[in-house]
Amino acid sequence: QKEVEQNSGPLSVPEGAIASLNCTYSDRGSQSFFWYRQYSGKSPELIMFIYSNGDKEDGRFTAQLNKASQYVSLLIRDSQPSDSPTYLCAVRHGGSQGNLIFGKGTKLSVKP
Amino acid sequence: DADVTQTPRNRITKTGKRIMLECSQTKGHDRMYWYRQDPGLGLRLIYYSFDVKDINKGEISDGYSVSRQAQAKFSLSLESAIPNQTALYFCATSEGFAGTKNIQYFGAGTRLSVL
Numbered sequence: 001q002k003e004v005e006q007n008s009g010p011l012s013v014p015e016g017a018i019a020s021l022n023c024t025y026s027d028r029g030s031q032s033f034f035w036y037r038q039y040s041g042k043s044p045e046l047i048m049f050i051y052s053n054g055d056k057e058d059g060r061f062t063a064q065l066n067k068a069s070q071y072v073s074l075l076i077r078d079s080q081p082s083d084s085p086t087y088l089c090a091v092r093h094g095g096s097q098g099n100l101i102f103g104k105g106t107k108l109s110v111k112p
Numbered sequence: 113d114a115d116v117t118q119t120p121r122n123r124i125t126k127t128g129k130r131i132m133l134e135c136s137q138t139k140g141h142d143r144m145y146w147y148r149q150d151p152g153l154g155l156r157l158i159y160y161s162f163d164v165k166d167i168n169k170g171e172i173s174d175g176y177s178v179s180r181q182a183q184a185k186f187s188l189s190l191e192s193a194i195p196n197q198t199a200l201y202f203c204a205t206s207e208g209f210a211g212t213k214n215i216q217y218f219g220a221g222t223r224l225s226v227l
């Protein structure tokens with residue numbers, strides 16, 4: 001069973017701090033990694049994707065991928081209360097016909 | 113206008129009724145997906161389709177069926193609804209298999225309640 005694991009949270013950080021969200025996956029053949037943001041009752045919205053080991057930055061967001069350790073993380077700098085939805089990690093495992101497997105999500109809570 | 117449109121947005125139905133959820137897209141993508149989301153369980157794949165003639169079961173297909181009427185339309189049916197099918201349902205599309213083509217774009221969702 002190919003799995004994607006996330007801490008359900010809530011992860012609480014003060015406003016202006018760096019929020020660090022982690023995701024581990026079971027299949028070493030995984031090739032593509034995605035972070036979605038989902039507000040309660042709304043649809044998931046893509047915020048970052050990463051394919052290669054290392055860091056990828058986009059504005060206040062940085063995705064970090066370590067294939068040897070099978071984890072991908074999302075850093076949010078200068079966290080704001082509006083950054084408080086649930087963050088879903090999604091992984092395209094090798095041989096999955098391109099389908100994504102989603103983690104259950106981490107709820108972030110940014111306190112003013 | 114939304115690129116991926118789901119109808120209805122909300123539906124309340126009774127046990128045993130047949131219900132259809134519809135999804136249409138203007139993104140020109142070949143791949144379409146149906147997920148359900150329950151609190152604490154994340155997104156789970158029900159069915160997926162890579163083109164009009166290709167339909168595949170996902171993780172939790174029992175109790176559901178689908179129809180790909182055209183490249184742009186993918187419908188999900190509950191033949192005889194039961195209360196544990198109460199959930200938030202999402203349709204998604206993607207362009208292809210690799211790289212950025214693998215990004216999935218979601219509709220706004222259908223909230224279904226089965227009484």
